[in-house]
Amino acid sequence: MARSHTAELMQGSLDLMVLKALSFGPQHGYGVARWIAEVTGDVLSVEEGSLYPALHRLEERRAVESYWGVSENNRRARYYELSARGRQQLRADAASWQRFAAAVARVLAAPEPAL
Amino acid sequence: MKRKPFGREGVDEELRFHFDRLVEDLVAGGLGEEEARERAARRLGNLDEVRSQCAAIEARRDRVERRNQWLSDLRQDLWLALRQLTHQPAFAAGVVVTLALGLGANTAIFGALDALVLHPLRGVSAPSELVADTGTISTDATGGSAFPVGDPRFSLPAFRDFRDQSRAVQLAGYAERTFAVGDGGIASGLLVSGNYFETLRPPLVAVVSHRFAQVHPGREVRINGVAVEIAGVVARDFHGTRLAASPEVWLPFSAFTRLAPTSWQSLDPEARNWGWIAMVGRLRPGVSLAAAQAELGAIASRINAAYPGQLRYAVRLSPLETSAAPVKIFAALLAGVVLLVLLLACANVANLLLSRAAARRREIALRTALGATRSRVVRQLLTEALLLALCGGSLGFLLAHFAAQAMPLLPLPDGLSLPPVELARNGRVLALAAALSLCAAILFGLPPALQATRVNLTDALKDSDGRARSRLRDLLLVVQVALSVVLLIGAGLFLRALERGLQVDTGFRPQRLAYATVNLGLAHHGAAQALAEYRAIEDAVSHLPGVASAAWATTLPLSDSEELAMARPEGHSPEPGEDMWVETLPVGDGYLKTMGLALLSGRGLQPHEPRPAMLLSRSAARKFFPGPGGALGKHVVLMRDGPSFEVVGVVEDARYHALEGESRAVAYLPFERDVSLDNVSLLVRTDRDPGELSPALRAAIQRTAPGAPVLAAGALRDKLADLLAPQRLGMIFLGAFAALGLVLALVGTASVTAFVLTQRTRELGIRLALGADGPKLLAAVVGQTLRRVAIGLCIGAAISIFSTRGMAAFLYGVPRLDPLTFAAAGLLILGSGLAAALIPARRILSIDPAISLRSE
Numbered sequence: 006m007a008r009s010h011t012a013e014l015m016q017g018s019l020d021l022m023v024l025k026a027l028s029f030g031p032q033h034g035y036g037v038a039r040w041i042a043e044v045t046g047d048v049l050s051v052e053e054g055s056l057y058p059a060l061h062r063l064e065e066r067r068a069v070e071s072y073w074g075v076s077e078n079n080r081r082a083r084y085y086e087l088s089a090r091g092r093q094q095l096r097a098d099a100a101s102w103q104r105f106a107a108a109v110a111r112v113l114a115a116p117e118p119a120l
Numbered sequence: 121m122k123r124k125p126f127g128r129e130g131v132d133e134e135l136r137f138h139f140d141r142l143v144e145d146l147v148a149g150g151l152g153e154e155e156a157r158e159r160a161a162r163r164l165g166n167l168d169e170v171r172s173q174c175a176a177i178e179a180r181r182d183r184v185e186r187r188n189q190w191l192s193d194l195r196q197d198l199w200l201a202l203r204q205l206t207h208q209p210a211f212a213a214g215v216v217v218t219l220a221l222g223l224g225a226n227t228a229i230f231g232a233l234d235a236l237v238l239h240p241l242r243g244v245s246a247p248s249e250l251v252a253d254t255g256t257i258s259t260d261a262t263g264g265s266a267f268p269v270g271d272p273r274f275s276l277p278a279f280r281d282f283r284d285q286s287r288a289v290q291l292a293g294y295a296e297r298t299f300a301v302g303d304g305g306i307a308s309g310l311l312v313s314g315n316y317f318e319t320l321r322p323p324l325v326a327v328v329s330h331r332f333a334q335v336h337p338g339r340e341v342r343i344n345g346v347a348v349e350i351a352g353v354v355a356r357d358f359h360g361t362r363l364a365a366s367p368e369v370w371l372p373f374s375a376f377t378r379l380a381p382t383s384w385q386s387l388d389p390e391a392r393n394w395g396w397i398a399m400v401g402r403l404r405p406g407v408s409l410a411a412a413q414a415e416l417g418a419i420a421s422r423i424n425a426a427y428p429g430q431l432r433y434a435v436r437l438s439p440l441e442t443s444a445a446p447v448k449i450f451a452a453l454l455a456g457v458v459l460l461v462l463l464l465a466c467a468n469v470a471n472l473l474l475s476r477a478a479a480r481r482r483e484i485a486l487r488t489a490l491g492a493t494r495s496r497v498v499r500q501l502l503t504e505a506l507l508l509a510l511c512g513g514s515l516g517f518l519l520a521h522f523a524a525q526a527m528p529l530l531p532l533p534d535g536l537s538l539p540p541v542e543l544a545r546n547g548r549v550l551a552l553a554a555a556l557s558l559c560a561a562i563l564f565g566l567p568p569a570l571q572a573t574r575v576n577l578t579d580a581l582k583d584s585d586g587r588a589r590s591r592l593r594d595l596l597l598v599v600q601v602a603l604s605v606v607l608l609i610g611a612g613l614f615l616r617a618l619e620r621g622l623q624v625d626t627g628f629r630p631q632r633l634a635y636a637t638v639n640l641g642l643a644h645h646g647a648a649q650a651l652a653e654y655r656a657i658e659d660a661v662s663h664l665p666g667v668a669s670a671a672w673a674t675t676l677p678l679s680d681s682e683e684l685a686m687a688r689p690e691g692h693s694p695e696p697g698e699d700m701w702v703e704t705l706p707v708g709d710g711y712l713k714t715m716g717l718a719l720l721s722g723r724g725l726q727p728h729e730p731r732p733a734m735l736l737s738r739s740a741a742r743k744f745f746p747g748p749g750g751a752l753g754k755h756v757v758l759m760r761d762g763p764s765f766e767v768v769g770v771v772e773d774a775r776y777h778a779l780e781g782e783s784r785a786v787a788y789l790p791f792e793r794d795v796s797l798d799n800v801s802l803l804v805r806t807d808r809d810p811g812e813l814s815p816a817l818r819a820a821i822q823r824t825a826p827g828a829p830v831l832a833a834g835a836l837r838d839k840l841a842d843l844l845a846p847q848r849l850g851m852i853f854l855g856a857f858a859a860l861g862l863v864l865a866l867v868g869t870a871s872v873t874a875f876v877l878t879q880r881t882r883e884l885g886i887r888l889a890l891g892a893d894g895p896k897l898l899a900a901v902v903g904q905t906l907r908r909v910a911i912g913l914c915i916g917a918a919i920s921i922f923s924t925r926g927m928a929a930f931l932y933g934v935p936r937l938d939p940l941t942f943a944a945a946g947l948l949i950l951g952s953g954l955a956a957a958l959i960p961a962r963r964i965l966s967i968d969p970a971i972s973l974r975s976e
Contacts, residue, residue, distance in 0.1 A: 034134060035141045053142075053163050054170040057135065061177040076137070078144075083134045 019059045021102055024087065024095040027069060033082040034060060060085055068094050131174040139164060193496075197503035204504060211476060212508070215469050218867070219512025219560060221860055222465025224519035227553045229458040231524050231543040237451045249403050250320070250440040251289065251412065252361070273395035275431055276373065278423055282399065283313065285419045288412040289401035289437075292319035294360070296398075298639070298799070298831070299343045299369055299379070307343075309369030310360060311376060319402050320361065343369065344379045361400050361440060392430040400440060413437045450846075453926055454853060457607065461857045462556065464603045466564040467596045468864045472871060473505070473568040474593050484572055498569045505565025506558070513557030517543070520553075567592065597872050597905075598912040600865040601953070605916025605945055606923055607858035612941035613927055614851035616934045621844045624932065627774030627783070628677065628715040633836035634810035635676060636817045637801045639829050651792055653825040658708055658802065660824045664816055666808040671708035672791050676801040677715070677776045678839035685758040687787065689744035702740055703776070704758060706789040712771065714805045722752045722769030729790050734765035740785030741770045758787065765789065779843055779932060799831065810835035846930055862948075865912075866956040873905045874960035884964060898964045902957045909953035913946055 026037040037060070038053045063069045068091035076082040087095070139160055146156035164170075205212040239247070274282065274293065283291040293313040301307045310316075341348055348371070360367050371379065376389045387394065403412055413435070420433040484497055524543050543549050571592060638657070640650040654672060661670040675682055687702040694700050709725045711717070712735075720738060734756065736744070741751035745767075755764040765787070773783035802821075806813055814833040821828055841848070877884075884897055924936040934941075 033137070035138045038138070039145075053138065054135070054165040054167055057131070057138075057170050058173040058177065061174045065177055065181045076141075078141075080137060080140075081133070082137050083130065 018102065019056070020063060021095070021098045023056070023059055023063060024068065024091055024098070027085055027087040028092070028095055031074070031084045031086040033074070033076060033084050035082075037085070063091065067091075127178065128171070128175050131171055131178070135164070135167060135171065193499070194503065197500045198507065200500060201504035201507045205507065208476075211472065212511075214867075215472055215508050216511045216515060218465050218468055218472075218864060219509060219557075219564075220515035220519060221864075222462040222516070223509075223513045223553065223556055223560065224516030224523070225458050225857065225860065226462050226520075226556055227517055227543065227549060228520035228523040229454055230552050231520060231546060231549045233451050233455060234546060234548055237448070245320075246402075247440065250361070251401050251403060251409065251437045252440040253399050253401075253416075253435050253437055274397045274399055274433065275392045275395050276389050276397055277392050278395070278427075278431065278433065279313070279397045279399060281423050282416065282419055283315070285422075286401075286412075286415060287404070288407040288415045289403055290315065290319050291399055291401040292316040293373070293397040293399050295373075295396050296367070299371075301341060301343055301369075307368040309371060310367045311373050312370050313373055313397075316370070319400065320358075343371070346379050348375075348379075392427050395431050401437075409437055409439070449926065457610070457854060457857055460603050460607065461860055462560065463563075464600055464861050464864050466560050467600050467603075468868050469508070469560075470564040470567055471593055471596045471600075471868050473564065474571065474596075481572060488573070494573045497573050498566075501569035501572065502561070502565050505561040505569070509557040509561035509565075512560075513553055516557075517550075517553050593872060593875070594908050597865075597868050597908045598915065600861075600868045601909050601912025601949060602916035602919060604858065604861035604865040605913055605949055606919050607854055607861045608945040608948065609917070609920040609941055610924065610927065611851055611854035611858045612945055613924060613931060613934060613936060613938060614847050614854060616938055616941055617847045617931045618844055618851060620932045620934050621779055621847060622840065624775065624779040626678075626776075626779070626840075627772050628717050630678065630836045630840050632806055632810055633715070634804040634806055634813040634817060634834070635801050635836050635839075636804075636814070636821060636833040637676060637799055637831040638821060639799050639831055640825065653828070654791070654800065657821050657824045657828075658710075660820050661802060661804055661817060662710070664813075664820055666806050666813070666816075668805040668807060669710045669714045670802055670804045671710035671714040672800050672802055673708070673711060674706045674791070674800050675703075675776070676839065677774070677803070678836060678843055679777075682777060682784075685787070687740075687744060687785075688757040690755040690764075691747075692744055702744075702758070702785045702787050704787050704789060705776075706791050706793045708791045711788065711803070714803050715774070716805070717774060718772040720770045720772060721750070722767070724769055725788065725790050732763040732765045732793070733768045733790065735769045735771050735788040736767050737771055737783065737786040737788075738773045739783050740787060741767070743785055756787065803836070810837070847932075850927070850930060862952065865949075866952055869905060869909060869953050869956040870960055872908070873901065873957045876901060876904060877960060877963060894965045898961055901964060902954065902961050905957040905961075906950070906953060909949065909957075913949050916949075917942060917946070 022041050023037055026032060026040045032040070034056055038056055060069065060071075064071055064085070067088055069085045070088050071083055071085050073081055074084040142160040142163065143153075143156045146159055147153060151159065161167075273295075276293075279291075279293045283293070292315050294310045294316060295312075297309055297311055299307050299309050341350060354370070373389070389396075401412070403409065416435040416437065420435050424432045487497055487500075488494070521543050638654075640653055658670055658672055661667060683704050684701050685704045687700050688694075707725070709727050712719055712724050719735075722735070725733060725735060736751050736756075744756065745751040745754055751767045751770055754767050756767065757764050771786075771788065774786065775783055776786070777784070802817070804810070804813065804817065811834060813835075817833050818830050821830055880901070884901075887897060888894065920942070921937060928936050
């Protein structure tokens with residue numbers, strides 16, 4: 006149960022995390038997945054396959070651009086790079102996500118109302 | 121940015137990379153190979169679904185990008201094309217004007233055909249449901265033959281029987297009449313059944329036409345002297361159901377008696393032996409034409425059986441919207457000719473583009489060398505063609521719009537008038553104009569584009585012209601000349617037919633005749649009073665200066681109206697089916713002298729014949745009295761229970777209604793024998809120009825019978841011209857197109873010559889430098905072009921041998937392979953071709969060998 010809830014939450018914010026992962030420089034899909042797993046302490050490392058449709062959708066929306074490059078271990082890999090538009094989207098989405106998360110946190114921390 | 125599609129293999133490779141790296145990392149983390157693979161597969165999840173999702177996104181992106189690429193290519197092509205054309209404004213203007221003429225002619229003609237032939241019933245709801253009756257009527261009085269009429273007339277009671285008994289068709293009746301409006305005005309109108317508008321369903325049903333309402337504002341108008349309230353105005357488009365007839369007033373049948381002028385009062389609208397109603401009908405929902413036909417046939421049989429001795433009806437229904445065969449042939453002919461003109465224009469433009477393509481080969485070769493594919497270059501060239509075609513099409517539409525507005529000015533037979541055709545509001549015309557422009561662009565743009573790009577790179581950079589290119593150019597010139605020849609010969613044949621038609625022996629001499637058509641009945645003069653006034657007018661006009669003689673006739677010669685009667689000659693029992701119809705023509709006693717008709721035997725009619733007397737035309741006399749005794753002194757009965765007329769003279773045949781075919785049998789009766797004295801025409805022989813006599817005629821009539829409505833006055837030769845309207849129309853159209861075609865062909869000839877000259881400047885320079893004779897070279901170059909013209913001429917003449925077949929019916933005996941016409945067309949083409957070739961070729965004489973050699 007707990008896992009699937011996490012998965013749903015992740016689906017909605019996957020784009021945001023991918024954009025963030027790419028904000029440090031071009032990266033291939035595996036790198037993006039590793040980075041997310043490390044940062045989140047493996048909490049969000051499920052179903053890594055679903056990362057790829059997200060990457061391709063972002064490319065379709067011109068938030069990222071892709072090219073074939075050579076990986077650290079000398080293999081051909083598809084690299085993704087944040088575009089200007091993607092950078093803009095990251096800023097806007099991150100701000101609204103933080104506002105949302107803060108609001109949810111305040112709700113959860115609220116004491117029982119005195120009636 | 122151009123991006124290579126990653127495709128399905130790309131997605132697979134990407135996922136495999138992820139899987140392999142994951143396994144590597146897991147193994148490095150201490151897992152066994154097997155376990156690592158299992159764990160990696162679990163972490164990646166359902167790979168098939170991921171793969172198909174990614175592939176779908178890729179495909180979608182591909183499509184979008186291809187579209188964007190296409191659009192940006194188009195933008196680039198248009199920009200390039202625009203720059204090309206603005207750099208050569210003279211060339212662009214030439215092409216646009218040429219195309220505008222071709223496309224405009226097509227748009228105008230199609231617009232006219234659409235309005236007049238394809239959709240003749242304007243302002244009528246669901247015209248496809250309407251049917252007209254093209255059956256026959258006959259009188260069974262003599263058991264004689266039935267005669268077909270275009271617009272069969274039913275008696276009023278019979279019409280009511282049909283209308284009330286038919287379940288399959290909603291039937292409406294109408295009768296065309298002329299009305300006196302206000303003081304001295306005339307309007308054509310229809311008497312209609314009460315359900316006429318309900319049947320035809322024009323929007324906003326009412327009583328007078330749009331134009332009439334503008335001329336006669338107000339709620340009331342005097343018609344035949346009776347004040348009539350205007351119930352409303354019909355829609356502008358509605359003109360009844362007959363093409364080229366434009367009634368202005370619609371009145372109910374019941375108005376017949378109330379509005380009846382004197383001349384109608386002897387007529388009983390309720391009589392079953394007077395058929396004066398035409399019928400149109402609307403098929404009831406779900407009823408087929410055949411079922412309706414069967415039902416009406418049954419009703420007709422019932423009526424025929426119930427009223428023996430009265431008019432007998434045979435009904436044949438046909439859809440009202442289909443036009444008569446001759447109209448269709450004319451329309452097809454016209455459409456064919458105008459398409460030919462467009463083809464010609466396209467050939468010419470293609471030729472111009474070809475000669476320009478030679479100059480552009482370096483540019484094209486350069487683009488190809490820089491990596492543009494052939495299809496990409498062809499597309500660029502086609503975009504240019506399209507731009508030209510669109511400019512030409514727009515200008516052409518403008519021209520067509522003005523041409524269509526001028527349609528009412530065309531010479532049509534008397535009484536017919538074409539409404540102005542609205543092109544801009546007709547979606548079909550707009551669509552056709554656009555489609556034709558597109559087709560034209562492909563037609564004239566593709567061959568040169570394919571030519572220009574079929575280049576061997578090194579060859580083109582060396583700037584040499586291919587043999588194929590000049591062959592294509594020659595071919596186009598030949599085609600242009602051939603088409604012009606076809607059009608010229610057509611126009612020439614019509615011209616000859618007109619000339620021949622004007623010289624047809626009508627039996628009378630129309631050249632110095634004037635006429636005035638008067639209707640005293642409309643002015644509510646009593647019959648006796650009217651007859652006295654008619655005689656007084658005849659007398660007054662005879663004494664006008666310049667008038668030799670004057671006589672009344674109840675039908676105007678060379679008009680399309682006629683009165684027919686079934687003749688029963690003494691001692692002649694007609695065989696079944698024998699044609700016993702005779703045209704009855706009551707005339708004044710000076711008629712023969714005025715018309716110049718020869719009296720063959722007997723005597724003419726006297727002012728006051730004591731007994732019923734008649735003259736017969738030569739063919740009538742021969743038909744009714746073939747025996748050796750001849751016709752003189754014999755008797756003929758023309759109407760049932762009517763008097764028996766004695767034949768007192770025989771007159772030469774006259775052609776009153778058609779310039780071809782057999783002369784109709786005519787019986788001339790004393791003027792006072794006319795029962796209605798409705799619309800009678802005074803014929804006047806003068807030694808002056810008959811056209812200038814009209815004011816004097818009108819004045820004399822008004823002096824003698826004040827307030828008499830004069831319906832028309834003019835020269836009789838104009839009526840002859842009306843009969844020749846098809847030939848005149850044909851000559852105007854074909855002549856205009858031929859002129860257009862000739863101009864195009866001459867431009868083509870000149871441009872081909874100019875091109876050949878440019879091609880050979882160097883060679884000619886060398887030959888001149890070596891002492892060649894300038895004029896001889898000139899003759900050689902011109903001869904080269906003229907050979908093409910001559911080939912085109914021969915081909916055009918050959919095509920004409922077939923294409924003139926459709927015209928044979930209109931030619932009044934001019935052979936359709938008339939040598940004079942063919943020779944004249946040939947001389948015109950060769951002569952003007954020579955001139956067109958000489959203009960650019962003259963340059964040879966001023967070539968300076970030194971300069972021409974340096975030019976390369």
